[in-house]
Amino acid sequence: ATATPPSTPIPKVGVAVFLLNGSKVLLGKRLSAIGHSTFALPGGHLEFGESFEECAAREVKEETGLEIDKTEYLTVTNNVISEKVHVVCIFMRATPADPNQKPQTLEPEKCDGWDWYEWNNLPKPLFGPLENMVQSGYNPFPTTAS
Ligand SMILES: CC(C)CCOP(=O)(O)OP(=O)(O)O
Ligand SMILES: [Mg+2]
Ligand SMILES: [Mg+2]
Ligand SMILES: [Mg+2]
Numbered sequence: 623a624t625a626t627p628p629s630t631p632i633p634k635v636g637v638a639v640f641l642l643n644g645s646k647v648l649l650g651k652r653l654s655a656i657g658h659s660t661f662a663l664p665g666g667h668l669e670f671g672e673s674f675e676e677c678a679a680r681e682v683k684e685e686t687g688l689e690i691d692k693t694e695y696l697t698v699t700n701n702v703i704s705e706k707v708h709v710v711c712i713f714m715r716a717t718p719a720d721p722n723q724k725p726q727t728l729e730p731e732k733c734d735g736w737d738w739y740e741w742n743n744l745p746k747p748l749f750g751p752l753e754n755m756v757q758s759g760y761n762p763f764p765t766t767a768s
Contacts, residue, residue, distance in 0.1 A: 638665035662749035690716035
């Protein structure tokens with residue numbers, strides 16, 4: 623029998639959410655294989671038929687229990703993370719519907735816990751796609767009209 627050739631990995635779409643609370647952003651340390659032990663935004667794979675906003679709300683709810691408001695598209699980056707993983711990351715911004723609600727660690731096998739971090743004092747190491755954004759000087763906060 624002829625060996626089946628190794629299939630070429632297919633690029634996937636991830637949606638990551640800058641959940642902003644004052645000058646803070648929600649981050650969690652990943653325990654998944656991809657980005658293990660790095661701090662990442664809540665988010666996940668875009669599922670069939672979802673809008674970016676629907677995916678953002680679903681993933682944040684699934685992972686943290688938080689409802690979000692004012693969800694808007696920010697930017698997109700192209701991330702070839704390894705030989706097997708290529709993810710187009712759609713970055714969204716949103717605010718927690720209840721700024722006082724505590725995030726819950728609903729997927730303890732994927733995340734070591736969520737915390738709010740000052741944008742100018744982020745934990746290290748950051749998950750690759752986020753690190754690249756920070757290095758580029760990207761500012762996810764709404765610019766207050768001068
Ligand atoms: C790897 C990442 C950039 C895209 C997928 O994110 P994720 O691993 O958090 O996916 P899920 O939350 O959907 O499990
Ligand atoms: Mg998820
Ligand atoms: Mg998912
Ligand atoms: Mg996720």
